[in-house]
Amino acid sequence: MAQTEGTGTHEECAETSATSSLVQITVTSSECDRMPAGDTLVLEGPSLDYARSGPVCLTAINAIYPWIMLARFDVKTPALDYDEAADCYRPSCPCGIVTYEVRRLG
Numbered sequence: 001m002a003q004t005e006g007t008g009t010h011e012e013c014a015e016t017s018a019t020s021s022l023v024q025i026t027v028t029s030s031e032c033d034r035m036p037a038g039d040t041l042v043l044e045g046p047s048l049d050y051a052r053s054g055p056v057c058l059t060a061i062n063a064i065y066p067w068i069m070l071a072r073f074d075v076k077t078p079a080l081d082y083d084e085a086a087d088c089y090r091p092s093c094p095c096g097i098v099t100y101e102v103r104r105l106g
Contacts, residue, residue, distance in 0.1 A: 020045035022105035023071045025064070028090075031097040035060050042105075043068065060093060064100055067091045071104045 025041040034057040041061075042052040061068070067080065067089040076082050081090045088103035 021072045021074070022049075023068055024101075024103050024105050025068065026101045027098060028101055029099045032057070032060075032093075035098050043072070045072070060098060063093045064091045064102060067100075067102045071102050074104055 021044075023043040025043070027035050027037050027039040030037045030039075034055065039054040040052070041054065041056060042049040048056065070077070070080060070082075071089060076084070078084070082088075083090050086101065086103075088101045090099065090101060092099040
């Protein structure tokens with residue numbers, strides 16, 4: 001496998017476009033101490049922007065990753081909780097104790 005020059009990333013993992021997408025994940029309600037309401041995470045492409053993000057719960061990220069990918073690639077479908085008026089997805093964790101807004105920025 002060839003690496004993309006200067007990045008340490010294999011070509012198969014490189015972004016498909018020249019500009020990375022920004023995705024914002026906001027906790028809108030929560031009964032979980034690890035992801036309190038109001039917490040925000042920002043992803044730039046596949047990477048977490050640590051400067052603009054709060055604490056990360058990997059279980060939460062894993063649970064909502066399908067919606068993150070939809071937002072990253074600007075796919076909008078009401079069949080998967082897309083809220084056209086708010087221009088975001090509104091998923092919740094599988095146990096229903098945390099709800100999110102997942103939106104593409106810019």
